[in-house]
Amino acid sequence: MQQKEPVSTTLSELYESMGLSVALVNSVSGFTVHSIKETFLHLPFKSIAYRPDFFSFVFVRDAFGKYIIDDTLFEISPGTIYFTNPGNYRTFEWFEINDAYLITFNESYLKENVHHDVYQDFSFLLTETIQPRQMKSEQFDQIERIYLQIHEEHLGNSPYKDRIIGSLFVALLLKIKEYFWQDYNPIYEGNRSSSIVKTFKKNLEDHYRGLVFGQENILYRVQDYADLQHLHPNYLSSVIKTKTGKPVSVWISEKTIAKAKSLLRNLEISIKEISFMLGFTEATHFSNYFKKHTDLTPVTYRKQQ
Secondary structure, eight states: OOOEEEEEOSHHHHHHHTTOOOTTOOOTTSEEEEEGGGTOOSSSEEOOEEEESSEEEEEEEEEEEEEEETTEEEEEOTTEEEEEOTTSOEEEEEEEEEEEEEEEEOHHHHHHHTOTTHHHHOGGGGOSSOOOEEOOHHHHHHHHHHHHHHHHHHHSOOTTHHHHHHHHHHHHHHHHHHHTOTTOOGGGGGGGOOHHHHHHHHHHHHHHHHHHTTSOOSOOOHHHHHHHTTOOHHHHHHHHHHHHSSOHHHHHHHHHHHHHHHHHTOTTSOHHHHHHHTTOSSHHHHHHHHHHHHSSOHHHHHHHO
């Protein structure tokens, strides 16, 4: 397997790292759309291994290639639409490109130009490994009209460009939802056993075990758990909340309080020691945190036990 590269926060950074032109992929807004044929001029082309921090749709009217997400191989063939989201390592190869378009976007762009609660209507965006879908000719035609119009607006200079593209993008997502995931609900996907959720829960358990045994001394925040999976914290929060019904912050607070209660039942450990064990720099911070979540001070809780 190729050596894995750092996170590519934008498509332009990825293209630059592979010596490709970035003239068509200005991603200041968090959104790009371009004809792949105009970028990959010398074929065949094989990418480096990378882990993107953006979502992507590839609309293949007429092209051939393949891509690998982690250890899963997908063939690229005509009339097919491919979707990937942040998080997984991947590589791709192009053998022949006659007509194919790529759209990339980040979460900030979605929430600013589509809807602040975009995952409510388009929960399929949180699906982690997507099988490509080969469309019926008339279905692909309908979707093609929308993404070509998006491309046209993207090249224009309208002062309302982002709003127009945002509206067209809603139409595109609705069509994709209609043809791909009309009945999709990620809460039930894989019996809640997705890779991100499983890894988060394992990291949560490992961290609190490390705190109790003195191997860790800082209480992790959402950012820290996101960093462990090379994900944006907002993206991790969205996945966890959608798939489990609870935000990451609630998982953290519930775990902290559960561990605190367990330690408080041991009268040989002082409250000050417990606060430091759980990553609090001051015992008063721990007491305030505990009372906020239980309506009891640690002293009162210990007396009740």
